[in-house]
Amino acid sequence: MVNYVIRRLLLVPLILFGVTVLIFGMLQFLTPVERSALYVRDIPKNERALEGVIKQYGLDQPIPVQYWKWLVGTRDPHTGEIRGGILRGDFGYSRTASEPVADLIKRRFPATLELALWAVLPVVSGGVILGVIAAVNHNKPIDHIARIFAIVGWSFPDFVFGLLVLMFFYADLKWLPPGRVSDWANQVIMSPEFHNYTKLITLDALLNLRLDIFWDAVRHLILPVVTLSYLWWALQMRVTRSSMLETLRQDYITTARSKGLAEKVVIMRHALPNALMPVVTLGGSTVVGLLGGVVIVETVFDYHGMGLAFAAAAVQLDVITVLAFTLLNSLIMVVAYVIVDVLYAYIDPRVRLD
Amino acid sequence: MSAYEAQSSSEHLLEVKNLTTRFYTEDGVVYAVNGISYTMDEGDTLGVVGESGCGKSVHALSMMRLIPIPPGKIEAGEVLLRGRDLLKLSEEEMRHVRGAQLAMIFQDPMTSLNPVLTVGFQIMEALKLHQGMSDHEARARATELLEMVGIPEASLRLDDYPHQFSGGMRQRAMIAMGLSCNPMILIADEPTTALDVTIQAQIMDLVKRLRDKLGMAIIWITHDLGVVAGLAQRVNVMYAGSLIETGPVKEIYGNPHHPYTAGLLGSLPRPDDPPGTKLFSIKGEPPDLLGLPKGCPFAPRCTYAVERCFHEAPTLEPTEPGHLVACWEKERVEKIQ
Numbered sequence: 001m002v003n004y005v006i007r008r009l010l011l012v013p014l015i016l017f018g019v020t021v022l023i024f025g026m027l028q029f030l031t032p033v034e035r036s037a038l039y040v041r042d043i044p045k046n047e048r049a050l051e052g053v054i055k056q057y058g059l060d061q062p063i064p065v066q067y068w069k070w071l072v073g074t075r076d077p078h079t080g081e082i083r084g085g086i087l088r089g090d091f092g093y094s095r096t097a098s099e100p101v102a103d104l105i106k107r108r109f110p111a112t113l114e115l116a117l118w119a120v121l122p123v124v125s126g127g128v129i130l131g132v133i134a135a136v137n138h139n140k141p142i143d144h145i146a147r148i149f150a151i152v153g154w155s156f157p158d159f160v161f162g163l164l165v166l167m168f169f170y171a172d173l174k175w176l177p178p179g180r181v182s183d184w185a186n187q188v189i190m191s192p193e194f195h196n197y198t199k200l201i202t203l204d205a206l207l208n209l210r211l212d213i214f215w216d217a218v219r220h221l222i223l224p225v226v227t228l229s230y231l232w233w234a235l236q237m238r239v240t241r242s243s244m245l246e247t248l249r250q251d252y253i254t255t256a257r258s259k260g261l262a263e264k265v266v267i268m269r270h271a272l273p274n275a276l277m278p279v280v281t282l283g284g285s286t287v288v289g290l291l292g293g294v295v296i297v298e299t300v301f302d303y304h305g306m307g308l309a310f311a312a313a314a315v316q317l318d319v320i321t322v323l324a325f326t327l328l329n330s331l332i333m334v335v336a337y338v339i340v341d342v343l344y345a346y347i348d349p350r351v352r353l354d
Numbered sequence: 355m356s357a358y359e360a361q362s363s364s365e366h367l368l369e370v371k372n373l374t375t376r377f378y379t380e381d382g383v384v385y386a387v388n389g390i391s392y393t394m395d396e397g398d399t400l401g402v403v404g405e406s407g408c409g410k411s412v413h414a415l416s417m418m419r420l421i422p423i424p425p426g427k428i429e430a431g432e433v434l435l436r437g438r439d440l441l442k443l444s445e446e447e448m449r450h451v452r453g454a455q456l457a458m459i460f461q462d463p464m465t466s467l468n469p470v471l472t473v474g475f476q477i478m479e480a481l482k483l484h485q486g487m488s489d490h491e492a493r494a495r496a497t498e499l500l501e502m503v504g505i506p507e508a509s510l511r512l513d514d515y516p517h518q519f520s521g522g523m524r525q526r527a528m529i530a531m532g533l534s535c536n537p538m539i540l541i542a543d544e545p546t547t548a549l550d551v552t553i554q555a556q557i558m559d560l561v562k563r564l565r566d567k568l569g570m571a572i573i574w575i576t577h578d579l580g581v582v583a584g585l586a587q588r589v590n591v592m593y594a595g596s597l598i599e600t601g602p603v604k605e606i607y608g609n610p611h612h613p614y615t616a617g618l619l620g621s622l623p624r625p626d627d628p629p630g631t632k633l634f635s636i637k638g639e640p641p642d643l644l645g646l647p648k649g650c651p652f653a654p655r656c657t658y659a660v661e662r663c664f665h666e667a668p669t670l671e672p673t674e675p676g677h678l679v680a681c682w683e684k685e686r687v688e689k690i691q
Binding site (some may be wrong): 250251252254255256257258259260261262269270273274347348349350 | 386415418420449450451452453454457458460462465466467468469470471472476479481484515517528600
């Protein structure tokens, strides 16, 4: 098991190397002039000065040399200051956000993380748990209801669904607001008495014992979380249900019952671990899907996270920002799939050995 | 009920009366088990033979109350284990019978052990459940059981997963699991069918040895007549969900009265047949259990069938003591045999 995990972890840098090569390759489709934006905030209108920047940062040098410099950065010959270098965390300057991409990510990432973490809740409870309940009550009313909800979620595009719930719960009923927090709450959060331990507002509010702020943040989260997670819990529920139905037909389930085990034990101990394999597989895709989903959901609900910044950058062809986000998303995806692989091994002893 | 009657009803270890199981599927009603009755006593070994789909396994699963409901339904009958009707127990009471008094092992050892749990855990589970053993006690007993079924280095193998066991070892582990709580009856549903011939012989020897040592009764379900001959004292022959002949193994093999039993035995190859001898086979197919023919289910394939066989289903009638046959023409069959 430990060997297996170490082998998987050793693959991570290799995959990330591949990802950087790909992304760098994409960068090469840009002209040196465009690429110089990695290093300067305002592209000089003067062509001479531009040439100087290109020369200075070696944007006309052989591609492997440039790749190396892209990774570790270049030293400014005048000031001795190192600039760029994604390994140093310097992804360049975001034109659309008017700040370095690294700062943009630092500022926006917690909001998106908070949204995504809350979205895991319905995916697990609505997807996995409901899937098991539906399978155990095969063809009974609860199974039919779960399936109807799943089909609706599965076939509704998230931007349509998001707009509908926004119209209904915000515009008509005025129950749930868009944005991340209300203005009054924002003032409290900005005030020095409020400690931002994690930058996740719901968690910080609890740590500060401010239930009013927690409730305000939750109210803002409900619509985006529901929109973001609906498709994925619907998919999870379908996968869990069919996988569980399949598992319950296996011989070893009859064996377990023939031992006199209670049905609850048969389902939780004997069937569920076996049924979880495809669920875990889909878990990896769910992370990827949620990352894609935040772009739309944050835009629809004016939720200030990474997705919204990403959408703005993409619309204005802010290549530097888009590439940095792509790299970050790849990193998250690679980590997610490593977790999936480790979970496989944890659940199924047969995986651990090969 | 008088004291005598109370005793007489509990005098057999197992008494199956008119057991009837049907499956209500989308295609129609499947008549899987049609009113079978028999008895078993302590230490008996009963062979149940018949073709695939004749209801052998469903009859066993019905006794264990493990058929899926729906679509399955036990329509009628009684399964008296020491006089207690299992079909009338609550699910909770039945759970204490399963694995403890009535244990079952299955055909395919490759699929009947849970791949994600260790073999030891799966054996210890029943011990902890039925005998209230602690982890420590259960582990010691599981080691003993694995040693008893002939798995070397048993205490180490407890922590192995099923995929680390060979097919024969898995079936041994299944047998250890079945015997773990000293059941009164072990139901073995074709436990050697999926194994190599050499391994089959080993498993058979093991079961015989354990039976002599532990004295449990065995219901051995198989389509292999040779297996039954070497193991059982009595044989039940099933056809299309009905019990058509039952008797001591010597009687059934030496003096079959039902044309189907005679046909089955006739289709066995004999070592003294000259080379090139064609194997005998019973003409036709077993009936579709979706719509059983009226009368004797074997009549359409039977060379002895007369007019009556197609209208009226025969009931089990004794021919010799302990030998019962469901056939209208049994005298004629006997003469020709």
